[in-house]
Amino acid sequence: xxxxxxxxxxxxxxxxxxxxxxxxxxxxxxxxxxxxxxxxxxxxxxxxxxxxxxxxxxxxxxxxxxxxxxxxxxxxxxxxxxxxxxxxxxxxxxxxxxxxxxxxxxxxxxxxxxxxxxxxxxxxxxxxxxxxxxxxxxxxxxxxxxxxxxxxxxxxxxxxxxxxxxxxxxxxxxxxxxxxxxxxxxxxxxxxxxxxxxxxxxxxxxxxxxxxxxxxxxxxxxxxxxxxxxxxxxxxxxxxxxxxxxxxxxxxxxxxxxxxxxxxxxxxxxxxxxxxxxxxxxxxxxxxxxxxxxxxxxxxxxxxxxxxxxxxxxxxxxxxxxxxxxxxxxxxxxxxxxxxxxxxxxxxxxxxxxxxxxxxxxxxxxxxxxxxxxxxxxxxxxxxxxxxxxxxxxxxxxxxxxxxxxxxxxxxxxxxxxxxxxxxxxxxxxxxxxxxxxxxxxxxxxxxxxxxxxxxxxxxxxxxxxxxxxxxxxxxxxxxxxxxxxxxxxxxxxxxxxxxxxxxxxxxxxxxxxxxxxxxxxxxxxxxxxxxxxxxxxxxxxxxxxxxxxxxxxxxxxxxxxxxxxxxxxxxxxxxxxxxxxxxxxxxxxxxxxxxxxxxxxxxxxxxxxxxxxxxxxxxxxxxxxxxxxxxxxxxxxxxxxxxxxxxxxxxxxxxxxxxxxxxxxxxxxxxxxxxxxxxxxxxxxxxxxxxxxxxxxxxxxxxxxxxxxxxxxxxxxxxxxxxxxx
Numbered sequence: 001x002x003x004x005x006x007x008x009x010x011x012x013x014x015x016x017x018x019x020x021x022x023x024x025x026x027x028x029x030x031x032x033x034x035x036x037x038x039x040x041x042x043x044x045x046x047x048x049x050x051x052x053x054x055x056x057x058x059x060x061x062x063x064x065x066x067x068x069x070x071x072x073x074x075x076x077x078x079x080x081x082x083x084x085x086x087x088x089x090x091x092x093x094x095x096x097x098x099x100x101x102x103x104x105x106x107x108x109x110x111x112x113x114x115x116x117x118x119x120x121x122x123x124x125x126x127x128x129x130x131x132x133x134x135x136x137x138x139x140x141x142x143x144x145x146x147x148x149x150x151x152x153x154x155x156x157x158x159x160x161x162x163x164x165x166x167x168x169x170x171x172x173x174x175x176x177x178x179x180x181x182x183x184x185x186x187x188x189x190x191x192x193x194x195x196x197x198x199x200x201x202x203x204x205x206x207x208x209x210x211x212x213x214x215x216x217x218x219x220x221x222x223x224x225x226x227x228x229x230x231x232x233x234x235x236x237x238x239x240x241x242x243x244x245x246x247x248x249x250x251x252x253x254x255x256x257x258x259x260x261x262x263x264x265x266x267x268x269x270x271x272x273x274x275x276x277x278x279x280x281x282x283x284x285x286x287x288x289x290x291x292x293x294x295x296x297x298x299x300x301x302x303x304x305x306x307x308x309x310x311x312x313x314x315x316x317x318x319x320x321x322x323x324x325x326x327x328x329x330x331x332x333x334x335x336x337x338x339x340x341x342x343x344x345x346x347x348x349x350x351x352x353x354x355x356x357x358x359x360x361x362x363x364x365x366x367x368x369x370x371x372x373x374x375x376x377x378x379x380x381x382x383x384x385x386x387x388x389x390x391x392x393x394x395x396x397x398x399x400x401x402x403x404x405x406x407x408x409x410x411x412x413x414x415x416x417x418x419x420x421x422x423x424x425x426x427x428x429x430x431x432x433x434x435x436x437x438x439x440x441x442x443x444x445x446x447x448x449x450x451x452x453x454x455x456x457x458x459x460x461x462x463x464x465x466x467x468x469x470x471x472x473x474x475x476x477x478x479x480x481x482x483x484x485x486x487x488x489x490x491x492x493x494x495x496x497x498x499x500x501x502x503x504x505x506x507x508x509x510x511x512x513x514x515x516x517x518x519x520x521x522x523x524x525x526x527x528x529x530x531x532x533x534x535x536x537x538x539x540x541x542x543x544x545x546x547x548x549x550x551x552x553x554x555x556x557x558x559x560x561x562x563x564x565x566x567x568x569x570x571x572x573x574x575x576x577x578x579x580x581x582x583x584x585x586x587x588x589x590x591x592x593x594x595x596x597x598x599x600x601x602x603x604x605x606x607x608x609x610x611x612x613x614x615x616x617x618x619x620x621x622x623x624x625x626x627x628x629x630x631x632x633x634x635x636x637x638x639x640x641x642x643x644x645x646x647x648x649x650x651x652x653x654x655x656x657x658x659x660x661x662x663x664x665x666x667x668x669x670x671x672x673x674x675x676x677x678x679x680x681x682x683x684x685x686x687x688x689x690x691x692x693x694x695x696x697x698x699x700x701x702x703x704x705x706x707x708x709x710x711x712x713x714x715x716x717x718x719x720x721x722x723x724x725x726x727x
Contacts, residue, residue, distance in 0.1 A: 041309050041320070042387040044466030044494055047503060049127035052459040055500035055527070060458045063410055067455035068125055068134070070415035071118065073440060076137055079118055080144045082111040082166030087151035098442035101166075109187035110446075112166020112196060115141070117449030119199025123206040124456035135207075142203055142212045145196075149215055159229065162222030164215065165193060176230050178241055190273075193223065194248035194299075195449060201256055213260070220257055224269045231272075243275045246296040251303030255310040267310070274307060275300055283322040287329045290349035294342035295446070298377035301326050305384035320388060327385055330378070331397060336424055337612045337628040337635050337703060338693070339401035340370040340378070354616035354623030357425055357704055358650075366425015367433045372418070375405035376450035383461055386496070390466075392585055395496040396560050398461060402497075403531070404635045406454050408694030409447070416440025418451045424703045427640065427647035430696060463503050463524070464494040492553040493522075494585075495538060498530035498603075507550050521550060522593070531634055531692075532677055534562070534605045541598040553589040554601065558582055561632050562605035570602045607632040609664045609679060609690075611657060614704050626704045627657075629664070629690055634677060636690040637701040646686045650705045653684040657709055664690070 054061045077094035082103050084091055101115075102108035122138040125131065145164060153161030156169045163169060167189070174183030175190075197219050203212035231239050254270035257263075278300050281288045289297075301323055308319040333350035335341045343356035344364065359365035379398055386394035408430075411417035420435035420443075431437045438448055493505060503524035523543055528536035540554075556569065560583035567580040571588065580586055592599050614626035629636040640647035655663045667678040667689075679690040693703070 041312055042466070044387055044390055044464040044492075046383070046387075046461050046464050047505070049124060049457060049459050051504040052462055053128070053502050054459050055502070058500045059407065060499055063407065063455050064125075064128065064458050066410060066413070066415050067121075067452060068129060068131060070440065071122055071125055071134060071452060071456075072131075072137070073416060074118060076141045076144060079115045079141055080148070082108075083115070083145055083148040083164065086166060086168055087148040088155055089148060089151055097444055099438075099444040100446075101444040105167075105186060106184070109167070109171075110192060113192040113446070114195075114444040114449050115145075115166065116192070116195025116197070116199035117453060119196075119212075120202040121449075121452040121456045123199075123202040124453060127206050128456060128459055138203060138207065139209065142200070142209055142215070145200075146211055146215055149218060159226045160218075160222050162218030162220070164196060164219055165189070167192075172226065175242060175245060176234075176238070178238070188246040188248070190250050191246050191248035193219070194250045194253055197257075198249065198253045201253060201260075205256075205260075216253075216257060217261065220254065220263075220266055220269065224265045227269065227272060239272070240275075240277070243273070243277070246293065247273055247275075247300075249299040249303050251300065252306050255303065255306035259310055270303070270307070270310075273300075274303065279304060279319070279322060282326055283318045285322075285325045287333065287350055289329060289334050289347040290352075292347055293345055294347050294374045295345065295371060295377060298374055298381070302377055302380045302384070305381060308388075309384065323381060324385055327381060327394070327397075333615065335615065336370060337614070337630065338370060338375075338404040338422065338424065339397060340375045340405040340422065342369070342371055342374055344368050345371050351615050351617040353614055354618055354626065357614065357626070358623075364434065366428060367423045368421050368435075369424040369433075370405065370422040372405070372409045372420060372422060372447035373450035375401055376454050379406070379454075379461075386461075387464070390464075390494070390555075390585070392557050392583060393560065395461075395557055396583070399497050399559075400633045403633045404693055408692075408696065409451060410455060411437060412697045418443075418448055420445045420447045426650045426702050426704070427700050428702075429698060429700055431698075459499075459501060462495070462497045462499050462501055462526075463505070464496055465491045465505070466494070467492060492555055492587075493524070494555045494557075495526070496557055498528040498536040499526065500528045501526050507552060530605070531632060534607055534632065536603050538601040538603070539598060540592055540601070542593045542596050544596070549591040549594040551589075551591050553587050554592075556586045556588070556601075556603055558584055558586050559605055559607075559632065561607045561610070561630075563607060566604075566606040568602070568604040572600055573602075609636070609660050611660065611707075623706075625706045625708055627707050628704050629679070629681070631677065631679070634692045634694070635703070636677075636679060637693045637696060637703050638681070638688040638705070639691055639696065639699040639701050642700060644700070646688075647700045647702070649686070650702050652686060652688070652705050652707055654681075654707050654709055655684075657707060 054064055077092070078097050081091065081094045081096040082101065084094070085103055096103045097114075100108065100110040100113070103111060119138065119141065122134055126135050126138065149162065149164040152163040156163045158169075165171075171186045171189040174186055177183055179185045197216050200212040200216035200219070203209040204216070227239065230242075251270050251273035254266055254273065258266040258270060278288075278297055282301075304319045305323045308316045308323070313320070330341060331339075334347050334353075336353065341347060348356060355362065355365060356369060357366045378401055382394045382398045382401070385391070386398070405422070409419040409422060417440065418438050419430060420438065421433040423430060423432045425432075435445065438445060491507070505522040505524050507521040521542065523541050525539045525541070526536060530536050558564070558567065558580055562580075562582045564580050564582045569576045569580060569586060571590070576586075576588060578586070588601070609629055609631050611627040612630045614623050614628070616623040616626070663683065664679055664681045667680050677692050677695075681688040681690055693701070
């Protein structure tokens, strides 16, 4: 792209932005749990964390509360230490954190990024829990960082009064100098700035902190002037080389900020971070994942989704197609049985995962797999794609990746101990990687930042609201079914994930917490044991006995792993009529809560243990027999004692690869704990205890077994993530 083209693009963007600003100023804006605003492209929207609450004493609630404890352990003086140190403000008696937040390089070259994540996580957690102390801490941190920004205006006046970071502007000088001498490589400055900007924007969008909006706006103005000056001085080729250094989700946050501000410069800046070396091939449906750093390009793809959300199909439809192609490619050619991906933080070539799990020439194989923050960004992308399409497969993928790639990275009962990498090898432990388990005050890796966000928004994307536009199976239940239900004027309710929770549901609102504070029309209570026995009970009730009946469609996701022939759905004890089809929506359109009565929907989606084959088509066929065990959304792993002679051996001879029921049996719990998921696989070579990966803490475990049978047979793979989304 020539300079003239860049200037022309900037002018076009400015015109488009100014035209769009009026439209956006008239739109109804609402906040969602990931800090975005209303999109012009979504056909369904999730509810705010204010309106969805995780049921107490569930696994999700325990993980959320553990994370809340950790957020409160991190004091404002330490979170702001590097910012004060950079701006020259008094440090008083503050104690800096260690790890990536240590106040000097090169170990601390990423300092400040975690503080940005903390701002986002605290905003999400305050929505979820209304914790008073966390609310106070968040407001104080924003105020302190505002003082740092003011001091920086005098210390770093070039490009205007907006600089805010945990390190000096020298880092950006050296980046723009492409790390040439006398500079040394100083990591990823824009990656860090993205976290701070996103944290401030979330504080505004979710908690209405106006100072946070002022801070992020000044930051955007500063970096817009800095970047455009660089391009005007050195040309676009230098900027394109700057983008070779990981920049996080700078495009993502700038598209969001533009939707708030309507400022054309913000849209221009967002476009400037849409790295064409990545998007060019992806928009042309070319798989270039192999050899690319996973999290760099996952974050970019989140920004690509935001581009489509912000400027709409007329100007960015190719970005929607590109994002959907990316999801299809990642999940069908580069993913593990967890739903996650990458080895040593990079993607392999398509269908070449074998050597990342077992390789006699590479001692790290099976250990440095699945960087945790990549799953965090994958979930964001799936959420966007689902909101555009209501394709149930995106929520299949979301639920599966959440279960196996997020829930298990937090050490049980110990706040502030999480994983950077999730080992998937033979006889490994979760701490069996080059990073091991982190520590509360001396790690602060990228995956710590995304981890505290993930565990703050576990109630997200359970329910959605909107008309939708997907193929579903319509069902009826009783005489309360209206003849014109599918043309009802109110929005539909979508149950996308089966998690014990409550929802405050205002019929006819546009979701995302609109009409927050008004009396809700419907209270939804879900009691789910879907992961254990395939059951969930959903109760719809009215807070007022005077409220008349309401007519809307309830959409229930039938997981792709459900055994449809054994599935049951009832309304008030009466079975629905109509087929139940795995991987589709089951839609019940009727009059609900007639005369204030409570309605109860019971869903039963049975499943069975299946095998999922390691994705490797190497010509040597060395990995053909490598399979993992899957039960519904749950990846099962074989667990061993530290001294077990079988722990390092994954070669097993099994009776059959198609009839698992003959040798994989559910273990009956001897306690009253109904949440136990445990199986025993009896093979010719060893007896294996199988439990969910996300429940493993210190045990040794194996994910993939090299299975052979007395006679050849076909593997019965779990139908997860490895086929194209329905059109």
